[in-house]
Structures are given as structure tokens and as C-alpha cells.
Amino acid sequence: MGRVSISLDDLPLRDDLKGKKPYGAPQAPLPVALNVNENTHPIPESVIRDIVGDITHVLGDINRYPDREFTTLRESFAHYLGHDLTPDNIWAGNGSNEVLQQILQAFAGPGRTVFGFGPTYSMYPLLTQGTGAVWTEGTRDAQFQLTAEHAAQQVRDAQPDVVILCTPNNPTGTPLAIDVIEAVYDAAPGIVVVDEAYQEFAPHDAVSALTLLPGRERLMVSRTMSKAFAFAGARVGYLAAHPAVIDALRLVRLPYHLSALTQAAATAALRHAPTMLAMVDHIVQQRDRISTTLRELGFTPYESWSNFVLFGGVVDTAQTWQKLYDRGVLIRDVGIAGHLRVSAGTEAETSAFLDALASIESGL
Structure with missing residues (x-):
């Protein structure tokens, strides 16, 4: 049977994905x-040996599905983050991009809007479109900064279902003052996600959005092990939020989405956080x-x-x-x-x- 050569344009792709290019x-x-x-x-040799030891141990049961709730890893993240967080406040995925995708699957989707302040992380619009929602973008000043008043007004005008705040911001590196996050949360009708992928590189006295979680059930703070922990190839991202938010993410996650190997490697690395x-x-x-x-x-x-x-x-x-x-x-x-x-x-x-x-x- 002869083969017929086709291209992406020949496939019955969703209309809103036609002409798009993948992130890269x-x-x-x-x-x-x-x-x-x-x-x-590079990761220190002593840490590598410990990670390898834990992975080797897990391989003895690799024929079984992993802990669907990744209990030990969530305990480790709660301990690392502090702020009186418990495992019930923690979620994790294969990189923070998967965590963000799950948030949008649960709280965005067709007929809903996601809002951010440009320029910002270029994956946000792609994740938004991939879940069928509409990305809308606010503006920053000439130094890529935001004031509480200006940010809040833009959010009130847009009335988005989800707001994503990146701090320190990618690709500009600029920080976002804690009063800006508070103002945006108060102005937003829906979910507010603070992406703190680079928080460990901020000054030691910088205030994390984790401090704002008590009493703010619509607020989420995401982190990653890719940057400060030199774990980009392991693909581990995580989230802190109200336990009800964690329950919402369970509705959209794939079964056993974190492999036993990933859980073991990340847990071992967190033991060596210092x-x-x-x-x-x-x-x-x-x-x-x-x-x-x-x-x-x-x-x-x-x-x-x-x-x-x-x-x-x-x-x-x-x-x-x-x-x-x-x-x-x-x-x-x-x-x-x-x-x-x-x-x-x-x-x-x-x-x-x-x-x-x-x-x-x-x-x-």
C-alpha cells in the first residue's frame, strides 16, 4: 500500500489551533x-548517590502503580515551604507547567478568560488556548513594573476567571510587590495564581505570596524544582493552596500522574535542600x-x-x-x-x- 504524505495543515485540527506553533x-x-x-x-555527588539509592529501592515495586496521592512527597514539600502548610495544602505535577495546566482545566476552559500582565511567561497563553479558554493581557510600565492601583483596575475592567501573576516575572526578572498581589486578589472575581518559579533567587528578606494564603481560598502559589534545585530534567512542579483547591485539581489530573521514580527522586532531593x-x-x-x-x-x-x-x-x-x-x-x-x-x-x-x-x- 502506497503512503500518502500529509502535513499538519491536512489534519482535522481544532480551528483555534490552526496556524499555531508549539512552545520551544x-x-x-x-x-x-x-x-x-x-x-x-551540577547536583552534588553526595545528593546524586542518595537519589539513586531511593530510586533503586522503588524499582523493587515498579510493577505496581505509584502512590496516587504522592503522600510522602507532599509532606516533604509542606516541610520545605513552611508557613504552617500541611500536605493537604500541597499539589504537585510533572513540572509547574502541568500544575498550571491542571489549574486551567479546573477553573478556565471554554467560555472563560485567563488574564496576565505582558510581557510574561509565554506558556500562559498556550496553556490557556490548549484548555479552550481565552487569554487576555494587561500592561506594565516602561520598567516592566506594576503598581497595586494600576494592576487592580485592569483586573476589575477585565473580570477574568483566572489571573496569573508571575513573580519574579519571566522574561523580565522584575519582582511583584506583595501589595500588588493583595490588590489583584481583592479585585479578581475568580482564581488568582502566583507563579513563584524563581522565588529562591529573590533577596532573602523578600516576602512570598505564601504569606497571603490564610483566609484567601481563591489564591494559589506555584513553585518548581527546575531552577533552584537544578532539577529541570526531572520535571517536578508543585502548588500550595486551600485544601478545597487541591480537591478540584484531583478532578482533572490523570491517574497516577506522578511516577514512583519522580516521587522518589524529588523526595530525596528535598531532604538535601540546604x-x-x-x-x-x-x-x-x-x-x-x-x-x-x-x-x-x-x-x-x-x-x-x-x-x-x-x-x-x-x-x-x-x-x-x-x-x-x-x-x-x-x-x-x-x-x-x-x-x-x-x-x-x-x-x-x-x-x-x-x-x-x-x-x-x-x-x-
């Missing part, structure tokens, strides 16, 4: 990859070093509480990106005119980026 950043085998906000520091987080201070040092050097080179870096720096003043973003690529350094063009974004890596990786950028600026 360039992947290339370059010596220095600083484009997707990974933690480029060791795993020790690298965060070093990453913050490299982030601040990047910002300082960028200013010296004539660029405009924005305040960042994350593990990356967005900088403006780039005359030709495509050309600068390509010249860095040709020098073995991969960073990110996030689609903001005149701006590029770079992750803070190891000291050697950071030096490689800064040296390559300086050579471009000097015409070498």
Missing part, C-alpha cells in the same frame, strides 16, 4: 547554553555580575530577582544573538524589541558570555 527555545550543542533559565550547576540551595547564592552573584558588566558595556539591564537578566539597548537583536551564537554562546531573544535575555550560569559560563559580548561591542 532553540536547542543547540554549544559550549555555553544560557537561554532557558536552567540552573547550570545543599541543593547552596548554589543559589553563587548564581545570584553571577546574575549581579552580569548586570554590572552590562551597564559598563552600555546596555540597560532590568532589576532581576531571578536567575537571569533581561537587558535593553541592543541595536540589532538578531545580529547580536547570531554573533554570540557564532562564539559558542546561546542566549534568548524573547521577542521584545531591542532586548535580549541571558541566564546566570557558572562563573566560567558567565565569563564566556561577557567576554563574547564585549568582543562584539569592540568589533573584534
Whole structure:
């Protein structure tokens, strides 16, 4: 039987997905990859050995389904987060993107709207559309900041079913003051999600939205192990919220959605939280070093509480990106005119980026 070649356009795809492109950043085998906000520091050998030991133990029962409620992992997350949280307040998924998707499956969907302040994480509109809801976007000021009054008014005008606040914000790195979150919650008629994927890179005295959870049943705070815990390849995200919210997410989760291997690896890593987080201070040092050097080179870096720096003043973003690529350094063009974004890596990786950028600026 002869084969008939077809393309995506020939398939009976949903109308609202036609012409869309999947999320993805360039992947290339370059010596220095600083484009997707990974933690480029390797996990310490002592932690690896402990994780491997737990996974090996789990393999003895791998023929059985995992704990559907991932009880031990939820206990570990509650202990790590503190704030008097209990396992009943905790949910987890295969990366924070899956957790966000489950939130939208439960609280958004056809005929409903999801709201965020642009520019922000580019997966939010994709997750929204994937669940059949409509994404609407508010605005920030010229420094990508928000005031409580301006943010709340935009939410009151939009009347969305779900609001997603990213703090520190991706791709700008800018923080969101706690009074802004309070104001948005008071103005929102529905669910408010605070995405704190980069919270561990904020100043040690920064106030987390976790402090706002008591008495706010419509508030959720999501986190990830991908960044501070250097666990991007393990795909573990989690959420803190009222127990009723956790019950709602059970309605849409796939059966046994967290594998026994994932649960074991994440639980073991959380036992070593101080060791795993020790690298965060070093990453913050490299982030601040990047910002300082960028200013010296004539660029405009924005305040960042994350593990990356967005900088403006780039005359030709495509050309600068390509010249860095040709020098073995991969960073990110996030689609903001005149701006590029770079992750803070190891000291050697950071030096490689800064040296390559300086050579471009000097015409070498």
C-alpha cells in the first residue's frame, strides 16, 4: 500500500489551533547554553548517590502503580515551604507547567478568560488556548513594573476567571510587590495564581505570596524544582493552596500522574535542600555580575530577582544573538524589541558570555 504524505495543515485540527506553533527555545550543542533559565550547576555527588539509592529501592515495586496521592512527597514539600502548610495544602505535577495546566482545566476552559500582565511567561497563553479558554493581557510600565492601583483596575475592567501573576516575572526578572498581589486578589472575581518559579533567587528578606494564603481560598502559589534545585530534567512542579483547591485539581489530573521514580527522586532531593540551595547564592552573584558588566558595556539591564537578566539597548537583536551564537554562546531573544535575555550560569559560563559580548561591542 502506497503512503500518502500529509502535513499538519491536512489534519482535522481544532480551528483555534490552526496556524499555531508549539512552545520551544532553540536547542543547540554549544559550549555555553544560557537561554532557558536552567540552573547550570551540577547536583552534588553526595545528593546524586542518595537519589539513586531511593530510586533503586522503588524499582523493587515498579510493577505496581505509584502512590496516587504522592503522600510522602507532599509532606516533604509542606516541610520545605513552611508557613504552617500541611500536605493537604500541597499539589504537585510533572513540572509547574502541568500544575498550571491542571489549574486551567479546573477553573478556565471554554467560555472563560485567563488574564496576565505582558510581557510574561509565554506558556500562559498556550496553556490557556490548549484548555479552550481565552487569554487576555494587561500592561506594565516602561520598567516592566506594576503598581497595586494600576494592576487592580485592569483586573476589575477585565473580570477574568483566572489571573496569573508571575513573580519574579519571566522574561523580565522584575519582582511583584506583595501589595500588588493583595490588590489583584481583592479585585479578581475568580482564581488568582502566583507563579513563584524563581522565588529562591529573590533577596532573602523578600516576602512570598505564601504569606497571603490564610483566609484567601481563591489564591494559589506555584513553585518548581527546575531552577533552584537544578532539577529541570526531572520535571517536578508543585502548588500550595486551600485544601478545597487541591480537591478540584484531583478532578482533572490523570491517574497516577506522578511516577514512583519522580516521587522518589524529588523526595530525596528535598531532604538535601540546604545543599541543593547552596548554589543559589553563587548564581545570584553571577546574575549581579552580569548586570554590572552590562551597564559598563552600555546596555540597560532590568532589576532581576531571578536567575537571569533581561537587558535593553541592543541595536540589532538578531545580529547580536547570531554573533554570540557564532562564539559558542546561546542566549534568548524573547521577542521584545531591542532586548535580549541571558541566564546566570557558572562563573566560567558567565565569563564566556561577557567576554563574547564585549568582543562584539569592540568589533573584534
